[in-house]
Amino acid sequence: MGQSRGLENMEKPMQRLDDCFSLSKRDEACELCGGGEFQLVGCKDRRGQPLTTVLCTTCGLISHEALPTDAELDAYYSRQYRIDYHGEFLPSPRRVLRAWGVGQSILQRLRPFVRERDRILEIGAGIGCTVKSFEMAGYDAQGIEPHHGFQEFARKHLGARVTRCTLADLPDREKFDVVLLVHVIEHFNHPRRELRRIVRLLNPGGRLYVECPNAEAPHAAPGKMFHFAHVYNFTNRTLAMLAKANGLACQAMVFEPHHPLIGQVYRMSSSIGTEIDSDSYSRSVAALTRYNTLTYHARPAYLADRLRRAGVHVGERLFARWRLSKLLARLHAAELRHPANVRRVA
Ligand SMILES: [Zn+2]
Numbered sequence: 001m002g003q004s005r006g007l008e009n010m011e012k013p014m015q016r017l018d019d020c021f022s023l024s025k026r027d028e029a030c031e032l033c034g035g036g037e038f039q040l041v042g043c044k045d046r047r048g049q050p051l052t053t054v055l056c057t058t059c060g061l062i063s064h065e066a067l068p069t070d071a072e073l074d075a076y077y078s079r080q081y082r083i084d085y086h087g088e089f090l091p092s093p094r095r096v097l098r099a100w101g102v103g104q105s106i107l108q109r110l111r112p113f114v115r116e117r118d119r120i121l122e123i124g125a126g127i128g129c130t131v132k133s134f135e136m137a138g139y140d141a142q143g144i145e146p147h148h149g150f151q152e153f154a155r156k157h158l159g160a161r162v163t164r165c166t167l168a169d170l171p172d173r174e175k176f177d178v179v180l181l182v183h184v185i186e187h188f189n190h191p192r193r194e195l196r197r198i199v200r201l202l203n204p205g206g207r208l209y210v211e212c213p214n215a216e217a218p219h220a221a222p223g224k225m226f227h228f229a230h231v232y233n234f235t236n237r238t239l240a241m242l243a244k245a246n247g248l249a250c251q252a253m254v255f256e257p258h259h260p261l262i263g264q265v266y267r268m269s270s271s272i273g274t275e276i277d278s279d280s281y282s283r284s285v286a287a288l289t290r291y292n293t294l295t296y297h298a299r300p301a302y303l304a305d306r307l308r309r310a311g312v313h314v315g316e317r318l319f320a321r322w323r324l325s326k327l328l329a330r331l332h333a334a335e336l337r338h339p340a341n342v343r344r345v346a
Pocket of ligand 1: 034056060
């Protein structure tokens with residue numbers, strides 16, 4: 001956790017003109033600050049389809065201009081999302097192996113914040129690799145996932161305790177010590193409401209880990225940042241402010257400020273309230289105007305990353321099925337050695 005740091009240590013934002021975007025006609029208040037003035041910052045999604053994105057001029061929160069309804073999101077995530085964005089209903093061997101690597105990384109990052117007997121819940125557990133990674137490390141871990149195919153894979157093939165349901169389906173009497181929200185919060189239409197639900201699920205002293213794309217980092221080319229599934233594009237500032245508005249104090253940031261991902265660990269706090277950082281708006285403007293298509297693609301880091309990914313892609317193509325069969329055999333053997341795991345999964 002040597003890279004953990006507090007928000008106060010983040011470097012100063014780039015200075016940009018505040019009036020580089022035109023005003024939006026959106027009449028729905030800002031989810032974070034309740035403000036009513038927005039600027040248009042995008043009119044197309046990453047595939048060139050119409051999608052209007054706006055920036056709150058008070059707090060810097062970036063979101064869709066038209067927020068999807070609960071019914072629209074339920075319909076979308078029950079089946080269509082994974083097909084739209086991953087091209088598959090059941091996960092491919094390559095996807096499982098990548099997810100397993102992610103699960104192992106999250107386990108290592110969060111070890112300093114998790115106690116031996118903690119009850120852990122992952123919301124949006126996907127194919128269950130993170131839940132299974134924590135379970136294999138000896139923790140009491142389970143997850144919820146709305147997608148049929150991926151939840152089924154988690155149960156049948158990994159033996160992970162993943163239930164098919166949404167956060168709204170969980171009764172308040174269910175309590176956990178640690179909740180994981182990995183690449184989920186950006187998909188909510190009303191993240192403030194969902195964070196309130198999560199707070200009700202936490203035991204006293206409970207912790208929440210949130211991970212999502214970082215709008216301040218070059219994780220996507222200009223013009224490819226926005227898509228329907230990501231209703232919000234967070235910066236470290238806007239995410240921390242949103243959490244604080246729900247009584248969650250940021251305890252640690254597990255990535256550097258300009259890492260492609262945000263990773264924040266929160267603890268319950270007695271201080272609840274919406275406090276707007278004075279430089280949050282200018283940070284969001286800087287994030288949206290930092291690169292053009294040419295300067296984004298000409299970065300040495302971008303070119304090095306493309307080469308690295310090409311190498312990984314070739315390796316995955318050649319060995320994914322073999323490596324997955326080895327992984328599943330290892331998980332199966334572990335469950336036979338520890339029948340308690342089998343009972344918990346059943
Ligand atoms: Zn706002």
